[in-house]
Amino acid sequence: MKMKLYRININDLDDPQQNKGLLESVGVKRRKKILRYYRPKDRKRSLGAGIIIEQILNENGLSEGYLKYSENGKPVADNLFFNVSHAGDYVVGVSSDCDVGCDIEKIIDAPFEIAEHYFNQSEIEYIESEADKNKAFFTLWTLKESYMKMTGMGMSLPLDSFEIIKTEKGFILGRSQEKHGFFKTIEFDEHIFSVCSEKENIEDLMQFCDIIK
Secondary structure: OOEEEEEEEHHHOOOOOOOHHHHHHOOHHHHHHHHOOOOHHHHHHHHHHHHHHHHHHHHOOOOHHHOEEOOOOOEEEOOEEEEEEEEOOEEEEEEEOOOEEEEEEEOOOOOHHHHHHHOOHHHHHHHHHOOOHHHHHHHHHHHHHHHHHHHOOHHHOOHHHOOEEEEOOEEEEOOOOOOOOEEEEEEEOOEEEEEEEOOOOOHHHOOEEEOOO
8 A cells, every 4th residue: 555644843833924935835715714714823824734744745746726625624636645734843744655643642631521522422432431531532533533534525524424443453344335355553742633534554654754844
């Protein structure tokens, strides 16, 4: 399987409103989106997402003109599968030769009421059984969101309509009416990052290409 991961620490980026030269790293539509944000960190995250998307397109011989957006806002291009996510200090992305989704979250005080209302009972029991419940929550959250993004349905797919199960070998997809999914999750710098692919054997493919502009 062809898969590549990308990562940018936004602390390595200048505020694009102050350093307009950085806007040359992304397409015209992305530049307008970046400058609409009020907070510097949000501008940096949008810039980072644009840089990663631009690199993925360039590596595959494509340009911004090939970029389209699904009904759920997921960026797509013909015969190219990729996804981006951002949270905390990082923007991440993944490209693959099959449907793929990714999500990242910073480990903070978790909103456990979301799990109580929208997670399956087995998922709630997993969180309750872990010593670090915040990490457990965000591990499940990123796994679930990566699957939702891989299917292309995003948040229109109810959180409780499918199940993520912890096994000795890692996390697997349990009950679901959508397509099959296979997972990998890693932790770095107090962030949890998860990838979901429609193909197996992603275990050895979790190496980041760190991008610094």
